[in-house]
Amino acid sequence: MTNLESHTQSLPALHRVLVVGNGGRENALAWALKRCKGIETVWVTPGNGGTEDHHGCIRLKIEETHLEALIETCSLHRIELVVIGPEAPLAAGIADGLRKAGLAVFGPGKKGAQLEASKAWSKNLMEEANIPTAKHWTVTSEAEALSILENLQKPLVVKANGLAAGKGVTVAQTVDETKHAIKQAFQGKFGTAGEQLVLEEVLEGPEVSIFALCDGKDFVLLPTAQDHKRLREGDQGPNTGGMGAYAPAPHLNNKDLEEVKALIIKPTLKALNAIGIDYRGVIYAGLMLTKSGPQVIEFNCRFGDPECQALMPLMGPELAEVLHACALGCLGKAGKLSFLENYSACVVAAASGYPDNPRKGDQIEVNIKSNESLQLFQAGTKCNTKGQLITSGGRVLAVVAKAENFEDAFNQAYEGLKKVNFEGMTFRRDIGHQVRKS
Ligand code: AMP
Ligand code: GLY
DSSP states (O other): OOHHHHHHTTSOOOOEEEEEEOSHHHHHHHHHHHTSTTOOEEEEEEOOTTGGGSTTEEEOOOOTTOHHHHHHHHHHTTOSEEEEOSHHHHHTTHHHHHHHTTOOEESOOHHHHHHHHOHHHHHHHHHHTTOOBOOEEEESSHHHHHHHHHHHOSOOEEEESSOOTTOSEEEOSSHHHHHHHHHHHHTTTTGGGGSSEEEEOOOOSOEEEEEEEEESSOEEEOOOBEEOOEEETTTEEEEOSOSEEEESOTTOOHHHHHHHIIIIIHHHHHHHHHTTOOOEEEEEEEEEEETTEEEEEEEESSOOTTHHHHHGGGBOTTHHHHHHHHHHTOGGGSOOOOBOSOEEEEEEEEOTTTTTSOOOOOBOEEOOOOBTTEEEEEOSEEEOTTSOEEEOSSEEEEEEEEESSHHHHHHHHHHHHTTEEOTTOBOOTTTTTTTOOO
């Protein structure tokens, strides 16, 4: 018997998985998990119009924060692993509730989810653990914020403390703009999420997303990915959830990644442990690679969307087993997670009006045929009463292609996108500009 066999045999059997969430991230996770060895069925709740396009994936219409219904469904379908995709159910403590009911869950509990749900809490943890991050000030009133600005006399980043669907951050260019962002937040622009603000020094450098799959004590890193947050080409326009991504991001070599592990991920897990948090899920570190080294811009408690869509086609067949082992707190018992040495390109198609006021209800024409190197992952879609696929959210879908180089991967992804259409379809033509020649 090889070492790997003896290891994997000590994990309980895994055939039946539930993915919680309705986005493109969950669509891609379900697709990738179903491809793993031993997996028979992946249920997705509440899922979207594309869930059942993936063989072996079944949609259930249960809201992602409806704990009792989730527990009931896990018992009905004899679910062996629950993977929670979005931050909202994690921040609401759904993972805690499912664990209490005896389920293996990949996703942190409510306390751990504060890494994302409270920027002030997260910055405090970083400070105490000596994790490199921008200098910051936490404020609870407009007067306090304005007096800090008055003293500093330089533009700052203004962040709503709570969850604001990726819209709670202003990277101000001027002192006046900083002032305006502070005032708007205290006038209630982000609701209760903006009652407390984190003001930060502006950092400069390329950004990269790091994903650590954690079992409470130990972790494994996925390949790095690069998101494209701005709506418009040339990285202009408002911040969005992400208009495209690619992986791996070339900015960090293996030595840099070792540094990121030692300086950022290890101390974060250790600091969480020290305050009694058994963190089983993703630590997503958004880094800025500054002249003085990598700095944490933000932590999230889940996979990035659309980074996850770019990453999933690169995952080896051990993914399900690795998430299961993380959920059970014994990563060492899983086989080593392998990755295809390919390059992955993901382009998002959004509805017109996204991010502020996305148009909904338009019929979607899909003539794309997925194959081993090309996938369509749906997000803001649903089927209407006539069985037609229609738009139902801001980011509607993503086309993802993998190839031996970025040029081919992006060419295929954009070719694939030509075979999808809906009224007002909006996408950036320059996703991957950092790594493409043309
Ligand atoms: P966050 O939601 O905290 O990731 O912020 C959204 C985006 O704002 C990030 O992806 C960065 O592009 C930008 N950002 C956040 N914090 C900073 C900072 N301290 N300096 C410069 N840009 C920042
Ligand atoms: N793509 C950025 C995020 O998921 O927060």
